[in-house]
Amino acid sequence: MKRLRFPAQLLAALLLVALTTTTALAQVAPAPKVAMPSFQDLDADKSGHLTRDEVLAYAKKQSAGQGGFQVKAMDKDGSGSLSPGELRAAGMQALYPFGTVDLKELDTDGDGVVTQREIDDYVRRKHLEAFAKADHDQDGTLHPKDFALYRFSIGPQE
Numbered sequence: 001m002k003r004l005r006f007p008a009q010l011l012a013a014l015l016l017v018a019l020t021t022t023t024a025l026a027q028v029a030p031a032p033k034v035a036m037p038s039f040q041d042l043d044a045d046k047s048g049h050l051t052r053d054e055v056l057a058y059a060k061k062q063s064a065g066q067g068g069f070q071v072k073a074m075d076k077d078g079s080g081s082l083s084p085g086e087l088r089a090a091g092m093q094a095l096y097p098f099g100t101v102d103l104k105e106l107d108t109d110g111d112g113v114v115t116q117r118e119i120d121d122y123v124r125r126k127h128l129e130a131f132a133k134a135d136h137d138q139d140g141t142l143h144p145k146d147f148a149l150y151r152f153s154i155g156p157q158e
Contacts, residue, residue: 059127
């Protein structure tokens with residue numbers, strides 16, 4: 001009978017750990033899915049290539065209506081950056097694609113308040129940086145091949 005007691009106790013302990021872990025995991029919000037636009041979505045004039053203006057028009061739509069915020073209210077851990085979890089908690093969808101965001105890059109005047117304009121400027125800068133990286137032949141436009149190679153280089157965005 002003693003032989004059965006130890007395995008039964010071990011089984012009960014493992015079951016308790018499993019149930020506790022499952023409950024804890026169920027309470028964590030899933031990471032947001034970042035819907036990356038397709039080439040066709042960005043190619044507003046259907047010319048078969050993307051211009052900076054088309055990419056910037058997309059960036060403007062992404063950042064519109066996010067609203068400003070107090071840095072201290074968002075940076076819960078005081079790290080000087082906004083983690084994906086902090087962005088998710090604040091509903092800052094425009095910033096999701098950029099992963100962890102350095103607040104020095106976002107709060108450009110350093111006043112502790114990030115305005116809508118600063119969000120717009122940040123998103124614009126990041127899209128211009130991406131455009132420059134993707135424009136392999138430096139002709140000022142992105143062709144489908146450039147777009148595909150850039151997407152491949154940055155990996156899945158989920």
